[in-house]
Amino acid sequence: MSGGATPSTAADPIPPATAPNTPVPDAAGRHPVTGRHAAPEVHRRGLRRRAADRVVAAFVIGGMELIRRMPDAPLWWLGNAAGNVEYWVAKRRRDEARRNLRRVVQWMAAHDVGAESYRSAATDPRDLEAIVRSAFRHHAHYYIELARAPRFDWNYLEKRLVIDTPEAVDAALSERKALLLVGLHFGTIELPGFLALQRIGQVVAPMESLRNERIQAYMKRTRGVIGVRILTIEEAGPELLAVLRRNEPIGIIADRDLTGSGLEVEFFGGKTKIPAGPALLATETGAPAYVSGVRRVGPGRYRGVLYPVPTPGGASRRERSRSMVREEAKLFERVIADAPEQWLAVFHPIWPDLDRAPKTDTGEAA
Numbered sequence: 001m002s003g004g005a006t007p008s009t010a011a012d013p014i015p016p017a018t019a020p021n022t023p024v025p026d027a028a029g030r031h032p033v034t035g036r037h038a039a040p041e042v043h044r045r046g047l048r049r050r051a052a053d054r055v056v057a058a059f060v061i062g063g064m065e066l067i068r069r070m071p072d073a074p075l076w077w078l079g080n081a082a083g084n085v086e087y088w089v090a091k092r093r094r095d096e097a098r099r100n101l102r103r104v105v106q107w108m109a110a111h112d113v114g115a116e117s118y119r120s121a122a123t124d125p126r127d128l129e130a131i132v133r134s135a136f137r138h139h140a141h142y143y144i145e146l147a148r149a150p151r152f153d154w155n156y157l158e159k160r161l162v163i164d165t166p167e168a169v170d171a172a173l174s175e176r177k178a179l180l181l182v183g184l185h186f187g188t189i190e191l192p193g194f195l196a197l198q199r200i201g202q203v204v205a206p207m208e209s210l211r212n213e214r215i216q217a218y219m220k221r222t223r224g225v226i227g228v229r230i231l232t233i234e235e236a237g238p239e240l241l242a243v244l245r246r247n248e249p250i251g252i253i254a255d256r257d258l259t260g261s262g263l264e265v266e267f268f269g270g271k272t273k274i275p276a277g278p279a280l281l282a283t284e285t286g287a288p289a290y291v292s293g294v295r296r297v298g299p300g301r302y303r304g305v306l307y308p309v310p311t312p313g314g315a316s317r318r319e320r321s322r323s324m325v326r327e328e329a330k331l332f333e334r335v336i337a338d339a340p341e342q343w344l345a346v347f348h349p350i351w352p353d354l355d356r357a358p359k360t361d362t363g364e365a366a
Contacts, residue, residue, distance in 0.1 A: 083137030
């Protein structure tokens with residue numbers, strides 16, 4: 001039985017969900033006192049929700065279309081301004097980002113990794129808060145870039161994107177073949193896939209489902225314009241495997257475990273889970289995997305990296321998958337350490353121990 005309901009029997013004169021004095025609708029669904037159908041109210045609630053979804057979708061899509069048509073010059077200022085507003089009004093997200101970023105910069109300081117401006121934030125609350133505020137600005141810049149993705153072409157990128165690992169990019173993207181381009185919710189999320197498109201053609205990628213179907217459809221069309229074939233999460237499992245077996249490339253964002261079925265790793269000094277999908281696909285097909293990231297370095301300026309994931313060791317497929325996930329986590333750390341404030345996952349729970357820790361009135365771990 002679904003929903004934990006208890007079936008009614010002869011010893012159960014009153015159905016479990018019904019109180020003794022609650023009128024029970026008749027077989028036609030009519031209320032025994034008023035004679036009205038119960039269904040219309042449910043129907044009206046459904047209509048109100050659909051109407052609200054349409055209004056939200058019109059606002060979001062209209063705003064993104066406006067941004068797509070704007071000149072470049074004011075957009076950096078617009079993103080910073082929007083991010084500053086979100087920083088002040090979104091207290092819960094601000095507290096979550098502060099906890100997560102504190103862990104990142106403390107790890108960076110302990111391992112002497114990254115710029116001094118990040119490492120100093122491990123002990124200086126003012127420096128940490130500056131990084132938190134910057135994270136909100138980059139959050140806004142991401143949505144601006146997403147809106148403008150259909151305008152990206154190779155001429156645009158060639159003038160603005162510096163690749164810090166050209167040898168790795170040339171080795172990975174010299175010919176069309178089966179490979180996994182593993183990305184993060186980091187920086188300009190769309191650009192690694194766009195770079196791959198320019199080099200080896202269409203990439204297939206799964207997309208998280210949105211509650212608002214109109215916005216979901218718009219996002220799918222937007223990414224389709226630049227050449228990415230989008231799959232729903234429901235389609236992704238069997239189809240991604242089939243794509244790799246056809247010797248074609250796929251892209252997966254894999255730094256957040258949305259289903260709870262990921263594999264546990266040590267990540268910035270804490271235990272968490274990351275998705276098992278890339279590791280399972282790679283060990284099943286033998287396709288090589290690469291971790292990629294593109295970060296902003298100024299208005300309309302970007303730097304990108306691509307790192308090969310070491311071939312996993314282990315006698316069994318399970319051992320190889322676990323080995324690969326650990327290697328992915330190390331490369332994620334390497335990408336994020338270049339610009340922690342551009343890791344958008346910091347706005348969400350990442351490490352269970354931080355979620356369990358007592359909080360102060362500012363949301364910080366006590």
